Amino acid sequence: MEERIAIIGIFITDQEAAEKVNRLLHEYSDCIIGRMGIPFRERSINIISIIVCATQDRISALSGRLGRMEGITAKAMQTQVKN
Numbered sequence: 001m002e003e004r005i006a007i008i009g010i011f012i013t014d015q016e017a018a019e020k021v022n023r024l025l026h027e028y029s030d031c032i033i034g035r036m037g038i039p040f041r042e043r044s045i046n047i048i049s050i051i052v053c054a055t056q057d058r059i060s061a062l063s064g065r066l067g068r069m070e071g072i073t074a075k076a077m078q079t080q081v082k083n
Helices: 015-027 056-067
Strands: 003-012 032-040 045-055 072-080
Touching: 003 015, 003 056, 015 045, 015 056, 045 056, 056 072
Parallel strands: none
Antiparallel strands: 003 045, 003 072, 032 045
């Protein structure tokens, strides 16, 4: 299956969930190209954006697992990789 590049935006509104997110991202670390995290303390929210290169199935699996966590919102935007 062909690889894609994706940006996954993650909003963490429950600080207890942050550790779970980090564990999950570690599971997918082989396909994570970059990561940026911003704590928005005034609003009690953490915002993480990750760039991944993986198959569509793997990107969807990661985004779906993130989105099913309590206190987490995650969305992915992806494009095909051109060689």
